[in-house]
Amino acid sequence: MSTNSNNDPSCPDPGKASSMPDMQKSRDDRNIAIDKVGVKDIRYPIVVMDKSKEQQQTVARINMYVDLPHHFKGTHMSRFIEILNQYHGQVSIDRMNTMLSDMKTHLGASSAHLELEFPYFIEKQAPASGARSLMEYQCRMQGSLGEDYDFLLGVTVPMTSLCPCSKEISARGAHNQRSAVTVEIRYTDHIWLEDLIEWVEECGSAPVFSLLKREDEKILTEQAYDNPMFVEDVVRAVTQRLLKVPEVTWFRVACENFESIHNHSAYAMVESSDANSRG
Secondary structure, rough: OOHHHHHHHHOOHHHHHHHOOOOOHHHHHOOOOEEEEEEEEEEEEEEEEOOOEEEEEEEEEEEEEEOOOEEEEEOOOHHHHHHHHHHOOOOOHHHHHHHHHHHHHHHOOOOEEEEEEEEEEEEEEOOOOOEEEEEEEEEEEEEOOHHHOOEEEEEEEEEEEEEEHHHOOOOOOOOOOEEEEEEEEOOOOOOOHHHHHHHHHHHOEOOOOOOOHHHHHHHHHHHHOOOOOOOOHHHHHHHHHOOOOOEEEEEEEEEEEEOOOOOOEEEEEEEEEOOOOOO
């Protein structure tokens, strides 16, 4: 019996792969270029810089895209995963530029895009009891590389907001709700996620915690009552705070209030075209 693995039908002949037709490289005559093509919603472990513990391991949902010239029928989807696996254990903010460059090179593209969304955990201490617990924040990193490199850092911060109108017109209490403030920034020097989250949390009626005792609930309820804010107030307060950070060159702030007495949400958004123009 021959020991040549090529005689075994279960062992593919490596020479056959090179002789297979490459349909992605075949010509397309419709003359339509594609801005983004690639793979979406890959779950993959990444490393995020942690202000107190140096690094934090988490799992991201990753999107990877490149542009496609009009004359090519398709792109090679498997190459996205190959590139990602080359950075196994090293997918992080300081390697995004290199990853994007590899995507352009290996896929023959003129632009590449990389999007990561992931949970980030910060230990918080309740205001009265001192009870410690982990609070989850949804964070985003978006990088693009064409002729220039562009990077956005984003986070969604939950908070409490109490309605000024309800407080003013009601004899007993005021309605409040949980709000979600989403901030995206461009910056010139490193900004910690912890700092960005803290800046945003300062701008609500009261912060949110994952663990509270009764004495904590009392303090936060009274804090919110003493600090009523419309959705418009929240985005303006966050805008004022970000304008004080010289490293931030651009930002977008959006707030959604999940209303407690309405069957809809309230929403407001501010986008700064040039945060360096500071009034």
